[in-house]
Amino acid sequence: MALSLVTAGESHGRALVAIVSGLPAGLVLDKDQIDADLHRRQQGYGRSPRQQIEQDEVEVLAGLRHGRTLGTPLALVVHNRDHKNWEWGMSPWPPEGEAGGKGTKAVTLPRPGHADLAGTLKYGFADVRDVLERASARHTAVIVAAGAVAKALIAKIAITVEGRVLTEDIEQQVDEARADRDTVGGIVEVRARGVPPGLGTYATKDERLDARLASSLMGTQAVKGVEIGEGFGLASKRGSEAHDEILRDERGLYRDTNRAGGIEGGVSNGEEIIVRAAMKPLPTLMKPLASVDLQTGEPAQALVERSDTAAVEALAVVAEACVAWELARAAKDKFGGDALDDLVAAHRAYLERIDWSPR
Numbered sequence: 356m357a358l359s360l361v362t363a364g365e366s367h368g369r370a371l372v373a374i375v376s377g378l379p380a381g382l383v384l385d386k387d388q389i390d391a392d393l394h395r396r397q398q399g400y401g402r403s404p405r406q407q408i409e410q411d412e413v414e415v416l417a418g419l420r421h422g423r424t425l426g427t428p429l430a431l432v433v434h435n436r437d438h439k440n441w442e443w444g445m446s447p448w449p450p451e452g453e454a455g456g457k458g459t460k461a462v463t464l465p466r467p468g469h470a471d472l473a474g475t476l477k478y479g480f481a482d483v484r485d486v487l488e489r490a491s492a493r494h495t496a497v498i499v500a501a502g503a504v505a506k507a508l509i510a511k512i513a514i515t516v517e518g519r520v521l522t523e524d525i526e527q528q529v530d531e532a533r534a535d536r537d538t539v540g541g542i543v544e545v546r547a548r549g550v551p552p553g554l555g556t557y558a559t560k561d562e563r564l565d566a567r568l569a570s571s572l573m574g575t576q577a578v579k580g581v582e583i584g585e586g587f588g589l590a591s592k593r594g595s596e597a598h599d600e601i602l603r604d605e606r607g608l609y610r611d612t613n614r615a616g617g618i619e620g621g622v623s624n625g626e627e628i629i630v631r632a633a634m635k636p637l638p639t640l641m642k643p644l645a646s647v648d649l650q651t652g653e654p655a656q657a658l659v660e661r662s663d664t665a666a667v668e669a670l671a672v673v674a675e676a677c678v679a680w681e682l683a684r685a686a687k688d689k690f691g692g693d694a695l696d697d698l699v700a701a702h703r704a705y706l707e708r709i710d711w712s713p714r
């Protein structure tokens with residue numbers, strides 16, 4: 356069974372939920388490790404005070420017994436502590452009693468750069484909150500939880516994944532932007548080591564590993580560009596300078612360069628996987644841009660809501676989770692196994708067959 360992920364949850368609803376199906380039985384999960392990634396996602400220079408309210412931790416509702424996966428769907432929950440301030444405003448059922456707390460007044464001032472206007476028009480909502488609650492990057496909390504599970508799985512076949520920020524002087528940029536009541540974006544990079552050749556396939560478009568990585572990263576809020584290896588830079592190089600020559604030594608086939616970022620023809624080639632994502636400046640501004648009040652049709656200023664100045668460090672953690680997830684999915688496709696030992700044995704037998712070893 357293929358690895359699959361379904362999520363639900365709104366930013367100020369009761370909780371975010373992820374259901375991970377297709378995990379092999381017998382994988383040991385460590386709550387502290389999942390919580391550590393959730394904590395990392397909340398860190399970073401330029402985050403909003405919301406991060407002090409939320410002390411994210413994972414709750415497991417199903418699929419795990421005594422710390423081991425059962426081979427059944429794994430249900431993960433991350434609660435929104437802030438929900439206590441939104442019980443009336445985010446009540447799933449028609450709220451009873453006096454309106455109180457946050458979210459009681461309809462939002463009618465869409466923010467440029469957010470899903471607000473397009474989503475409101477698309478679904479015919481009268482309250483922009485019906486859009487922004489799900490479009491919000493709060494959603495990435497459960498992506499990170501599922502990514503931590505994926506990391507535990509691929510660690511069993513010696514694959515590690517690490518995300519980092521490439522943008523320089525981010526703290527200074529944040530300080531300057533905050534002083535101007537503005538926001539910034541940035542660039543993150545994820546590297547995966549130990550990935551054997553053969554994950555992903557050119558057989559169909561949507562099974563190409565590069566396509567899956569790009570889709571997962573581009574599907575993340577505020578990501579507007581993705582490149583694999585030298586990506587856009589390759590366009591201005593000659594073929595003789597752009598490709599990675601194939602070499603062989605006593606440990607097997609390898610490359611001296613890695614401009615392809617570890618993927619050729621949609622298939623991992625045994626080199627480090629290198630993926631970058633560009634994040635746009637966050638759209639909620641304390642000095643709001645021009646908008647239109649959707650109720651009156653009059654010119655207005657966009658909604659101002661508590662918001663990050665930058666979230667690029669958080670994006671590095673989310674991007675790491677996305678890459679880990681896609682590698683776990685591709686590894687499950689390649690090695691199969693509804694029991695962890697079978698997956699690990701298939702990986703070992705494969706490495707014995709091919710002329711490659713991890714470096």
Ligand SMILES: Cc1cc2nc3c(=O)[nH]c(=O)nc-3n(C[C@H](O)[C@H](O)[C@H](O)COP(=O)(O)O)c2cc1C
Pocket residue numbers: 403468469470490491492493495575576577578635637638639640661662663664666669670673
């Ligand atoms: C980790 C993370 C945190 C974010 N925090 C904010 C935020 O505090 N305020 C904001 O306006 N946008 C934030 N964003 C970006 C918006 O969610 C995103 O720009 C918006 O949903 C529109 O989607 P799009 O940029 O993909 O088109 C964040 C994105 C990420 C990945």
